Amino acid sequence: MATWSTWLSLIIIKKNGRNGSWTSFRFYQSNFSFFVPADKKQQFDTVKKLLAVATQVIIATDADREGENIARSIIEKARASHKPMQRLWINSLEKQEVQRGFTQLQEGDKYLSLYEEAKARQFGDWLVGMNASRAYSLLLQERGYHKRLVSVVCKHPRFA
Template identity: 55%
Template sequence: MIATDSDREGEAIARLIINLSGNSRKTIKRLWINSLETSEIKKGFQNLKDGQAFYSTYKEAETRQIADWLVGINLTRLYTLYMQKNGMRGVFSVGRVQTPTLFLIYQRNEEIKHFVSKPFYV
């Protein structure tokens, strides 16, 4: 039975554990709830879903994980070599979530650096 978070990542974590434990050929039931209220949890256990219905959710997460790894490892190497060739030192990491998040932080820091105080009246 799978009872991890009801999302792609929860499904991926559970399936990875199932696969690594050698139980991938067994029938899987899925607890799919969106609330931690006692009544909802009981209802969820009374209505377990067929695990096969969530296989595509697992494959989505697995595919994203592989793509993140391939893109991250290759672009990190490429970007690092490019930056080092242009005189910079260190490793320059690239990632699907990390890179745009760091850019948002950079943009905010630039806004703060160029902030001009103005009187404000209500």
């Protein structure tokens, strides 16, 4: 069986949900969870059903830490992380490369650290973005600017 998913199949939230208070700061959040957006639920449910009956999982997302994060976050949300996993690690979609990759599948545990790295970056980005957005909005409100600002983390900054 084979299936697909997209990165935005899961969206991060605080474990206790959203309290809506723009003025309550929590610079440290230790519990995170994910939810499946309504427009992604049908495909997520398909993936979840396939994972439930699978005896093993082959992760075939992009060969990098973000690809590992996409796959393992979905597998974890589907409660299938206990299944044996292998990793298709290829850098090309040429027929010969894909065939070679399937003959040289790697053990899934070999790439677990990439998932952990990506998860740490993801949570860090969320914490910085949420807290910086609140901080800048509140500081500017004190100076008469009454719109909320959104702060984002730039993964690959470019300087002119």
